[in-house]
Amino acid sequence: VVVQLTGNKRISERSLERLSLYRRALLLRTSGTGDSVYSHQIAAACGVSAAQVRRDLMAVGYSGTPTAGYDVARLLESLSAFLDTQDPTSVAIVGVGDLGRAVINFLAHRRPKLHLVAAFDADPDKTKRVVHGIRCHAMADLCDVITEHAVQVAILAVPAAAAQEVADQVVACGVKGILSFAPTFLRLPPGVVVERVDMTVALEKVAFLACKSVRAKRTHR
């Protein structure tokens, strides 16, 4: 699937995912000033080929040299300029069960350009609480809080049966992107981006590949 960018540029979704991986790998490196990195080192840290790394990095508009590699600081800058929005993106999460708490713990305060600003839950026992530094609001306040914080992306950590209704609500409040952990397909208006994280499909796939395929010829991701 290809994503259309400004200036008539395009990038595949897989390439976009890999750029996120490269950045994380670079951020985890302990680096000094003037530190450099070669495509084969990024490749080894992310489980892809060096040629793939070089192809993907062409999209961000910073090229290394075959002898000196990439300057780490400049590469990180270019990756962030490409991946991040100028202003931070405000994110909210709906559902503060085990999964919601895990996601909040995972994502809160990790990326300077992704601000987790609010959580919501239907359970009155959970609202008015603060979970890993994020305030949990009642569903009745959904639109007010989303509008106040100009939330653009919502994470759904709700049961499958509630997912469509919650998705419709956040979209009606102006949310443009949804990351859903609910094991169900969401019907949404065109222009709203939905990405699903599907644990059961992932587990069935691993079980199939580990137990039923003759030879799982895959690149570890």
Place this chain on the structure above:
Amino acid sequence: VVVQLTGNKRISERSLERLSLYRRALLLRTSGTGDSVYSHQIAAACGVSAAQVRRDLMAVGYSGTPTAGYDVARLLESLSAFLDTQDPTSVAIVGVGDLGRAVINFLAHRRPKLHLVAAFDADPDKTKRVVHGIRCHAMADLCDVITEHAVQVAILAVPAAAAQEVADQVVACGVKGILSFAPTFLRLPPGVVVERVDMTVALEKVAFLACKSVRAKRTHR
């Protein structure tokens, strides 16, 4: 990425994932005897095209007819015969924090052919407990329990810093497939299948598509 099957057959990983989705959608249908379903109905429930559904279903060896569609019961049988192993696959999970508990709750007792048989945690306060019906063992008992239950697939819900060591341990005990939620690349011997569920990459992707792309021309999955 193509997976090699017995009898010189092949299937793509994406097709495999979609077959899991189709089965889940069919299982959620309230159906009577002799109930039938058309490819366009499965397509609408899963957010793909009808032609894609028909192509994917060719792999499982049961074809419907243009006039009567697919018999639901026979299609489910064919899908399960294709996707499932003959004997149930034993699964264990390592890490019983918020995420581990969410995964256990998600997966326990959901699929007849995927048996979540044991959990493990490094925290002595968590071991000897039972979480959503699954007993939590100490890490010291990892190999004994994995061997006893013939565990083939392990789910890693541990911090990134611990993931490689835990992966090495479960592989040394005979595990052939790993589903990892840790945001890090795992180096494993050939023949071991690794699937990653990467929340931060998924969130960065949604934020990018919702806020930076001119036109996100994607099929909702």
